[in-house]
Amino acid sequence: MKRPTMADIARRAGVTKGAVSFALNGKPGVSEATRSRILAIAEEVGWQPNSAARALSDGRAGAFGLVIDRPAPSLGVEPFFMQLISGIQAELSRGGVALLFTLAEDVQAQVAVYREWWASHRVDGVFLVDVHIGDPRIAALEELQLPAVVIGSPAASGRLPAVWNDERDGVRLAVEHLAGLGHRSVARVSGPAELLHTRQRNAAFDAVTAEFGLTATTVEADYTGELGAAATLGLLDSADPPTAILYDNDLMAVSGLSAAQQRGVRVPADVSILAWDDSPLCEVIRPGLTALRRDIADYGAQAARRLGRLVAGGEADDLQVAGPLLIRRGSTAALGPATD
Numbered sequence: 001m002k003r004p005t006m007a008d009i010a011r012r013a014g015v016t017k018g019a020v021s022f023a024l025n026g027k028p029g030v031s032e033a034t035r036s037r038i039l040a041i042a043e044e045v046g047w048q049p050n051s052a053a054r055a056l057s058d059g060r061a062g063a064f065g066l067v068i069d070r071p072a073p074s075l076g077v078e079p080f081f082m083q084l085i086s087g088i089q090a091e092l093s094r095g096g097v098a099l100l101f102t103l104a105e106d107v108q109a110q111v112a113v114y115r116e117w118w119a120s121h122r123v124d125g126v127f128l129v130d131v132h133i134g135d136p137r138i139a140a141l142e143e144l145q146l147p148a149v150v151i152g153s154p155a156a157s158g159r160l161p162a163v164w165n166d167e168r169d170g171v172r173l174a175v176e177h178l179a180g181l182g183h184r185s186v187a188r189v190s191g192p193a194e195l196l197h198t199r200q201r202n203a204a205f206d207a208v209t210a211e212f213g214l215t216a217t218t219v220e221a222d223y224t225g226e227l228g229a230a231a232t233l234g235l236l237d238s239a240d241p242p243t244a245i246l247y248d249n250d251l252m253a254v255s256g257l258s259a260a261q262q263r264g265v266r267v268p269a270d271v272s273i274l275a276w277d278d279s280p281l282c283e284v285i286r287p288g289l290t291a292l293r294r295d296i297a298d299y300g301a302q303a304a305r306r307l308g309r310l311v312a313g314g315e316a317d318d319l320q321v322a323g324p325l326l327i328r329r330g331s332t333a334a335l336g337p338a339t340d
Contacts, residue, residue, distance in 0.1 A: 079279035087300025147310040163218040169323035171204035182335035187242035228252025229259035262320035266285030
């Protein structure tokens with residue numbers, strides 16, 4: 001089957017190829033009614049931009065990049081990144097832009113990837129995730145003048161625009177919920193301490209639990225199920241075990257629940273469990289996990305829109321996305337014996 005062209009769309013719409021080009025590339029020069037008609041016809045005939053032709057005409061690669069240094073096995077089971085990538089990809093596909101994705105060992109390896117991508121014209125811009133304190137990637141991207149959007153707090157994003165949420169919102173929701181159920185000893189299993197958002201959650205957790213007069217403990221883990229389970233058993237085996245545990249991601253919470261049940265600890269009768277970032281994992285286990293829900297796919301889509309503006313020569317400001325919602329399920333309950 002012949003690939004649809006802009007000339008085909010122009011004939012069907014009764015306009016010139018120039019008008020089609022303006023409409024498909026989001027440029028002025030056509031009315032909104034004409035633009036809408038052209039875009040509808042393009043979708044109907046399955047038109048896709050020719051990335052090779054575009055690269056020759058405007059020097060663009062037609063791709064954005066994302067590098068992650070999380071362990072590959074955890075990416076396959078941690079819903080956060082799958083939802084984030086789906087949101088990015090859904091937005092990019094509307095403009096015929098590809099997502100170039102790879103893994104790297106650490107932030108220095110990521111910097112090397114950025115330099116190679118930019119030098120070889122493989123990407124037009126990149127997304128930055130898991131920002132560290134004093135992150136060398138920020139300075140490197142600013143030096144390269146490679147368009148980039150940080151998916152994380154603007155506190156350490158330098159001159160790069162950031163799409164972010166306030167970690168304090170989630171911490172307060174979780175702690176208020178647990179305190180309202182009567183829990184006075186609350187623990188948290190965190191992500192890696194070198195990540196900026198982990199430190200922000202640490203500070204918020206200490207402040208909010210102190211405000212409610214709670215005994216609080218934080219144990220560092222790495223977002224994997226293995227360390228989530230180990231941290232849980234350490235807390236439950238301590239001299240004064242907590243009556244509630246908040247986990248920094250759903251995978252650690254699911255593993256923590258399983259570890260507690262295998263130890264004979266009842267959830268939620270003996271300990272309540274709450275997860276950061278709701279996902280299907282939280283729904284399918286028993287009891288279902290109470291969780292903080294964010295629209296991660298929209299998070300990715302917003303970042304993609306901002307990167308698109310930067311690549312097109314525009315400006316992009318920081319964007320604070322909506323805070324999380326608390327989804328209540330069976331893993332949290334009032335402190336005391338279980339009731340039927």
